[in-house]
Amino acid sequence: xxxxxxxxxxxxxxxxxxxxxxxxxxxxxxxxxxxxxxxxxxxxxxxxxxxxxxxxxxxxxxxxxxxxxxxxxxxxxxxxxxxxxxxxxxxxxxxxxxxxxxxxxxxxxxxxxxxxxxxxxxxxxxxxxxxxxxxxxxxxxxxxxxxxxxxxxxxxxxxxxxxxxxxxxxxxxxxxxxxxxxxxxxxxxxxxxxxxxxxxxxxxxxxxxxxxxxxxxxxxxxxxxxxxxxxxxxxxxxxxxxxxxxxxxxxxxxxxxxxxxxxxxxxxxxxxxxxxxxxxxxxxxxxxxxxxxxxxxxxxxxxxxxxxxxxxxxxxxxxxxxxxxxxxxxxxxxxxxxxxxxxxxxxxxxxxxxxxxxxxxxxxxxxxxxxxxxxxxxxxxxxxxxxxxxxxxxxxxxxxxxxxxxxxxxxxxxxxxxxxxxxxxxxxxxxxxxxxxxxxxxxxxxxxxxxxxxxxxxxxxxxxxxxxxxxxxxxxxxxxxxxxxxxxxxxxxxxxxxxxxxxxxxxxxxxxxxxxxxxxxxxxxxxxxxxxxxxxxxxxxxxxxxxxxxxxxxxxxxxxxxxxxxxxxxxxxxxxxxxxxxxxxxxxxxxxxxxxxxxxxxxxxxxxxxxxxxxxxxxxxxxxxxxxxxxxxxxxxxxxxxxxxxxxxxxxxxxxxxxxxxxxxxxxxxxxxxxxxxxxxxxxxxxxxxxxxxxxxxxxxxxxxxxxxxxxxxxxxxxxxxxxxxxxxxxxxxxxxxxxxxxxxxxxxxxxxxxxxxxxxxxxxxxxxxxxxxxxxxxxxxxxxxxxxxxxxxxxxxxxxxxxxxxxxxxxxxxxxxxxxxxxxxxxxxxxxxxxxxxxxxxxxxxxxxxxxxxxxxxxxxxxxxxxxxxxxxxxxxxxxxxxxxxxxxxxxxxxx
Numbered sequence: 001x002x003x004x005x006x007x008x009x010x011x012x013x014x015x016x017x018x019x020x021x022x023x024x025x026x027x028x029x030x031x032x033x034x035x036x037x038x039x040x041x042x043x044x045x046x047x048x049x050x051x052x053x054x055x056x057x058x059x060x061x062x063x064x065x066x067x068x069x070x071x072x073x074x075x076x077x078x079x080x081x082x083x084x085x086x087x088x089x090x091x092x093x094x095x096x097x098x099x100x101x102x103x104x105x106x107x108x109x110x111x112x113x114x115x116x117x118x119x120x121x122x123x124x125x126x127x128x129x130x131x132x133x134x135x136x137x138x139x140x141x142x143x144x145x146x147x148x149x150x151x152x153x154x155x156x157x158x159x160x161x162x163x164x165x166x167x168x169x170x171x172x173x174x175x176x177x178x179x180x181x182x183x184x185x186x187x188x189x190x191x192x193x194x195x196x197x198x199x200x201x202x203x204x205x206x207x208x209x210x211x212x213x214x215x216x217x218x219x220x221x222x223x224x225x226x227x228x229x230x231x232x233x234x235x236x237x238x239x240x241x242x243x244x245x246x247x248x249x250x251x252x253x254x255x256x257x258x259x260x261x262x263x264x265x266x267x268x269x270x271x272x273x274x275x276x277x278x279x280x281x282x283x284x285x286x287x288x289x290x291x292x293x294x295x296x297x298x299x300x301x302x303x304x305x306x307x308x309x310x311x312x313x314x315x316x317x318x319x320x321x322x323x324x325x326x327x328x329x330x331x332x333x334x335x336x337x338x339x340x341x342x343x344x345x346x347x348x349x350x351x352x353x354x355x356x357x358x359x360x361x362x363x364x365x366x367x368x369x370x371x372x373x374x375x376x377x378x379x380x381x382x383x384x385x386x387x388x389x390x391x392x393x394x395x396x397x398x399x400x401x402x403x404x405x406x407x408x409x410x411x412x413x414x415x416x417x418x419x420x421x422x423x424x425x426x427x428x429x430x431x432x433x434x435x436x437x438x439x440x441x442x443x444x445x446x447x448x449x450x451x452x453x454x455x456x457x458x459x460x461x462x463x464x465x466x467x468x469x470x471x472x473x474x475x476x477x478x479x480x481x482x483x484x485x486x487x488x489x490x491x492x493x494x495x496x497x498x499x500x501x502x503x504x505x506x507x508x509x510x511x512x513x514x515x516x517x518x519x520x521x522x523x524x525x526x527x528x529x530x531x532x533x534x535x536x537x538x539x540x541x542x543x544x545x546x547x548x549x550x551x552x553x554x555x556x557x558x559x560x561x562x563x564x565x566x567x568x569x570x571x572x573x574x575x576x577x578x579x580x581x582x583x584x585x586x587x588x589x590x591x592x593x594x595x596x597x598x599x600x601x602x603x604x605x606x607x608x609x610x611x612x613x614x615x616x617x618x619x620x621x622x623x624x625x626x627x628x629x630x631x632x633x634x635x636x637x638x639x640x641x642x643x644x645x646x647x648x649x650x651x652x653x654x655x656x657x658x659x660x661x662x663x664x665x666x667x668x669x670x671x672x673x674x675x676x677x678x679x680x681x682x683x684x685x686x687x688x689x690x691x692x693x694x695x696x697x698x699x700x701x702x703x704x705x706x707x708x709x710x711x712x713x714x715x716x717x718x719x720x721x722x723x724x725x726x727x728x729x730x731x732x733x734x735x736x737x738x739x740x741x742x743x744x745x746x747x748x749x750x751x752x753x754x755x756x757x758x759x760x761x762x763x764x765x766x767x768x769x770x771x772x773x774x775x776x777x778x779x780x781x782x783x784x785x786x787x788x789x790x791x792x793x794x795x796x797x798x799x800x801x802x803x804x805x806x807x808x809x810x811x812x813x814x815x816x817x818x819x820x821x822x823x824x825x826x827x828x829x830x831x832x833x834x835x836x837x838x839x840x841x842x843x844x845x846x847x848x849x850x851x852x853x854x855x856x857x858x859x860x861x862x863x864x865x866x867x868x869x870x871x872x873x874x875x876x877x878x879x880x881x882x883x884x885x886x887x888x889x890x891x892x893x894x895x896x897x
Contacts, residue, residue, distance in 0.1 A: 007048050008204075009183035010041060013174050017049045020172075021058060021119060021149045029109075029143035033167045034153040036176035038290050039205025042153040045176065046121045049151070053119040059112050060119045065127035066245030067293055069327060071362070073131040073355030076122050077105070097573070097581055098131070099610035101354050102138040109139075110146040117147035124289055125163060126154040130357035130394070134614065137166035178202025205288055222294045225275060232258065236266035237275060241296040242307040246283040254314035255307040308332035322346035330365040341366045345383070352390060352576055360390040381410060385422065392429055393578050395616025401429050416450060416457035424464040428579070431471055432617040434655055439468050459488040459497055466504040467543070470511065471619075471658050482508040496533055496541035502526040503547025510554045513698030513735045523551055530564065539575040542568060546580055549587050553594075554699060556738055556774045561591045581611045582620045586627055593631055596777030596814035602631045618651040622659040625651070626666040633670045634778060636817030641670030661687060661696050665704050672707060673818055677714035684708055692727060702732050702740040706747035713750045721751035742770035746783050753790045761790040765803070772886070778819065781810030785823055792826060799877045800826070806887060834872055834893060841868040843894055846885045 007014065013034075020030045036042050043064075050060045065076040112118045122128075125136070139150060152167060179202045185192045187204060188211040196214065200206035209221035229237060239256035240247045253263035267284055270276045275291065276284045286292035299307075309332035315325045326347035333340030344366040348359040367383050370376055384407045391400035404426040411419045423446045430439035447453075447461040462485035469481060482504040489501040502522050509519040530538065530548050538545060549565035552558070565587045572580045589604030605627045612620035625648035633641030645667030652660035664687030672680040684704055689695025696704055705728035712721035725747035732744035745767035752760035768783035788803035804826045811820040834842065844854045851869070855862040869881070878884040888894040 007044065008187045009179045010045050010048070010176070013045060013176065014048055014052070016174055017045075017149070017151065018052060021053060021117060021147075022056065026117070026147045028145055029139065029148040029150055031140055031143070031167065031171045032149065032151045033171050033173045034151055034176070035156045035173060036153075037157075037203065038155060039203045039288065040176045040178070041204045042176060043123050043288065044204070046123055046151065046153055050119065050121055053117075056116070058117040058119055060121065061109075061112060062121045062123070064123040064245060064289075065125055065129070065132065067124075067127050067289060068241075068296060069245060070127055070129055071358050072327060073129055073323075073351055073358045074105075074135065076125060076128045076132040077135075097578055097607075097611055098134060098354055098356075098614050099138065099607065102135050102610075103142075105135060106139060106142065106144050109144045109148055113144070113146035113148050118149070120148060120150045122150070122152045124154065125152045126156075126158040126160070128163070129355070130162070131355035133160065133162045133166065137162065138610070140166050140171065179204060179207070205290065222291055223298065225273070225291070226295065226298075229270075232262060233266045233269055236263055237270055237295055238299050238303070239263075239307060240267075240270075240276060240284060240286070241292050241299065242304060243311055244283075245289070245292070246279060246281070246285050248283050250318075251311055251314050252284075255311045257306075257310060305332050321350070323350050326362050326365075330362070333369055335369055336371040337369060341369050344369070345386075348386065348390065352386075352393070353573075353578060356390045356393040357396075360387055360394060360396070363387040363390060377410070381407060384410075388425070388429075389576075392425075392432075393615065395614060397429055397433050397615075397617065401426065401433065404429065413449075413451075416452075416455060417460065420446065420457035420460040424460055427464050427468060431468060432579075432615070432619055434619060434653070436468060436471075436655075436657065440465065443468065454488055454491050456489075456492045456494055456497065459485050459492055459494075459501060462488060463497075463501050463504055463543075466501075466508065470504075470507060480508065495529060496537050496544055499526050499529040499533065499538075499544035500541040500547060502529070503544055503551060506551045506555075507547055510551065510699070511697040513731070515555075515736050520555075523555060523557075526551070527560065527564075535571060535574075539571050539577075542571055542575065542577050542580060545571065546583055546587075549584070553587055553591050558591050558595055558775055562588060565591070578611070579615065582608045582615070582617075582624060585611065586623055589627055589631070593627075593634075593778075594774075594776045596775075596810070596816070598631055598635055598778070598815045602628075602635065605631055618653070619657075619659050622648045622651045622663050626659075626663040629666040629670050633666075633673055634816050634818055636821065638670050638674035638818065642667065642674050645670045656689065656695065658697075661700070665696070665700065665707075668704070668711075669707055672711050672714070677711040680711045681708060681715065684711075698731055698735050699737070699740050702728050702735070702743045702747075705731065706743040706750070709747035710750045713753060716754075718751060718754050722748075725751040738770050738774045739776070742767045742774075742776070742779065742783070745770065746779075746786065749783070749786045749790065753786065753793065757790040757794040758796075761787045761794070761796075761799075761803075764790060768806075769883070777810050778814050778816045781807040781814070781816065781823075782819060784810070785819060785826075788823075788826055798875075802875075802877045802887065834875060834888070838868045838872045838875075839888075839893060841865055842872045842884060842888055845869060845881050846888075846894060 017032065020032060034042050034045065046062070050062060053060050063076045066072070069075050109118060109120065122136075125132075128136070136152065154163065179187065181194070181197050181202075184197050184200075184202055184207050188207050192207070192211075196210050197207070200210050206221060209225065213221050213224035226234065226237065235256045235258065236252060239252045242255050243251045249264055249267060250260060252267070253260045256263060267276065271278055271284065274287055277287055278284055286295070308328045312325050312328035312332055315328065322343045326344055329340045329343045344362040348362040348366070351359045351362075363383055363386055367380065367387070370380055370383065384403055388400045388403040388407065391397075391403060404422060407422055408419070408426065411422065413419065423443055427439035427443045430436075430442065443461050443464045447458060447465070450458055450461075452458065462481050466482035466485055482501065485501040486505050489498040503526050506519060506523050506526065509515070526544070526548050530545050545564050545568040549561050549568055552561035552564060565584050569581065569584045569588070572578060572584060585604045585608035589601040589608065592598070592601035592604060605624060609621065609624040609628055612624045625644050629641045629645035629648060632644060645663065648663035649660075649667050652663045664683055668680040668683040671683065684693065684707065687695065688704070693701050693704060705724050709721040709724040709728065712718070712724060725744070728744040728747040732740035745763045749760045749764035749767060752763065764783045764787035768780045768787065771780035771783060784803045784807035788800045788807060791800035791803060804823055808820060808823045811817075811823060840858070841854055844857065849857070851862050851865045855865045858865070873879060873884050876884045876887045878887055885894065
């Protein structure tokens with residue numbers, strides 16, 4: 001903005017902003033909301049602050065939202081190095097999830113802030129598009145770690161709820177009020193009287209307008225500035241209002257239907273009058289957005305329609321993309337204009353992932369243009385389906401549901417498969433809204449109405465019913481929909497659909513605690529099928545790879561799980577199925593957590609939480625927050641784990657489903673390690689559904705029974721701890737896999753650690769080995785830590801020291817700061833040392849050499865080798881060669897294989 005007159009009456013506010021920017025030691029972004037009525041001087045204060053920042057060597061990025069461009073994604077940032085069009089970092093992320101675009105822009109802010117700082121000044125944010133508001137919310141929640149001051153100026157009475165929510169807690173407000181009478185006279189002159197001051201309400205914009213036209217008031221004074229314009233100048237002024245907030249002369253000429261020479265001359269005259277102000281980019285902008293609004297609203301409907309059409313044509317001639325042309329096309333297209341509909345649809349497709357609210361807007365505009373012609377019925381159904389998807393991704397789940405109901409009302413019964421797929425998507429939206437009963441009834445009613453119960457459509461619907469039973473927590477459903485779906489899919493012969501139904505069957509077996517040869521054969525079959533499918537085919541039933549990844553995760557095939565979940569994430573992004581991102585990232589994070597890669601797990605869960613927040617799904621947010629609670633606790637911040645877990649439980653509400661169960665379990669764990677063992681016991685017993693916690697699926701149930709045993713032991717109730725441990729063992733025996741058996745052994749170790757410490761240590765070491773065999777390093781370390789405590793209590797100092805060192809080594813490698821602190825509190829014991837010869841013999845034993853072979857290599861007797869190995873076993877507290885080698889590696893005495 002050009003600064004024409006001295007700043008009047010805003011020195012205090014400017015000093016506040018200066019203090020934010022030049023505060024010593026500023027290392028995290030500071031936010032300010034600058035509020036006030038139209039014309040009160042927000043833009044002027046921003047301009048003054050920008051000049052002050054530049055004088056101090058600080059980089060400045062300015063942006064302004066336009067009243068008539070509210071559906072231009074990230075429009076508030078366009079034109080100053082941060083737009084999604086001209087920033088290479090953001091272009092790389094344009095086809096991915098919105099939160100990744102947000103992070104790319106945040107990273108760009110950090111770059112721009114080096115070395116002296118950055119002022120990001122956003123004006124008229126009350127008109128910002130949804131994508132810009134989502135970005136602003138992200139920046140407030142994840143402030144750039146740099147010397148950055150972000151000022152958002154807006155009119156509070158016109159602010160959308162999302163803006164008010166984003167800038168509420170912890171954001172300082174600077175509110176601009178009216179100028180005093182003395183300040184007003186300083187602004188416009190000493191001849192200002194009280195009557196004109198009162199008429200303007202002390203508003204600087206109106207005071208200046210009244211100074212030019214003393215006989216008018218309010219908006220009339222602004223309009224009066226236009227009354228003396230000649231015909232050409234008025235036409236150009238109107239064209240500028242139509243083209244954009246920042247208008248380029250060539251497009252202004254096209255909109256005005258004038259030559260470029262005439263237009264440039266008129267722009268010069270309008271600039272001399274200070275109606276328009278030139279920008280360094282070559283464009284022009286109105287002195288104040290209220291002026292543009294007055295001009296635009298005063299244009300006749302016919303001329304405005306034609307001006308938008310001329311602008312759209314000029315943009316097309318310049319090969320501007322559909323995303324740029326769509327705004328003007330929507331304002332000028334005639335009903336039934338197929339070319340305009342295509343442009344709007346192309347723009348919607350381009351923004352489906354990064355700005356789905358804009359995509360929904362263009363799709364609604366296209367639907368309004370589509371004629372009510374039976375020949376266009378398929379097109380209408382396609383557009384409505386896209387609109388439902390856009391609304392769903394945006395988080396407008398209720399509106400998405402309504403559109404899907406409209407689609408189903410229009411769709412014929414045949415062909416049945418597309419209709420079944422729409423029903424499945426609608427049921428998924430119902431579940432995301434927490435309406436599990438409605439989702440089940442919708443799919444079941446559609447299934448019962450099919451003419452062929454063994455068709456592909458029937459398989460799709462049965463699969464949806466199976467999925468609904470899982471996420472709804474209905475683990476004891478008497479009707480096995482997954483098995484029925486599988487049987488139908490085998491008859492149909494659709495490979496991607498069959499892979500998906502196999503995955504659902506395996507998952508159902510898991511939640512019922514079944515592990516037999518048939519289930520493992522199904523898991524193997526689905527692995528082969530998914531690996532053999534082309535991406536295009538798998539994209540039709542992407543849930544197949546989602547199920548496979550999760551099944552490999554719970555059936556302890558972690559490497560395969562990570563491989564397939566990564567492929568699923570890639571396909572979800574390339575096919576636009578972003579509603580699956582949360583499930584996929586949670587699966588990846590769980591695998592990384594089990595493998596002890598806690599920081600990688602935290603990154604996955606952060607992504608899942610951001611994706612769920614943008615979806616505005618309480619169910620997905622519940623799951624993501626619960627997993628964040630788990631990892632944050634293990635990383636060493638149980639208080640934050642309690643906060644995240646409590647938020648997950650709050651979002652879960654009274655509904656008892658899979659999401660709710662996980663939320664309660666993770667909150668209980670966080671409470672336990674935050675020092676509230678009693679609270680953990682009470683929470684788990686309440687969430688488990690009955691006295692034996694049958695409300696949880698079996699494997700998770702065993703882990704929670706272990707947590708109960710640990711908590712009861714902390715509360716000095718060993719008898720109760722033993723009851724939970726025995727129940728954990730019974731459940732684990734029915735499942736028969738390493739993870740539940742390990743948790744059962746650990747539960748018994750906790751229960752016995754006071755009364756029978758040596759026996760407790762044996763169970764703990766058994767648990768540690770079971771965890772280690774499946775790669776679960778943190779839980780293995782936890783078990784070693786329990787063994788160390790039990791051995792120390794039994795007076796076995798050297799063995800306790802060894803177990804403690806094993807635990808500490810694992811925790812340090814994984815970043816499990818919580819448990820590392822717990823290990824540090826163990827009493828010191830005698831250090832374990834191997835003699836150089838013992839270490840050499842053990843190193844050769846690690847190469848699978850026999851005692852005789854070792855003796856020949858070292859030139860010593862075989863009996864001597866045996867004696868060295870026995871000494872090493874004893875010092876390492878092990879009974880065999882493998883355990884000794886593993887413990888020596890964990891202690892850093894031997895290199896890992």
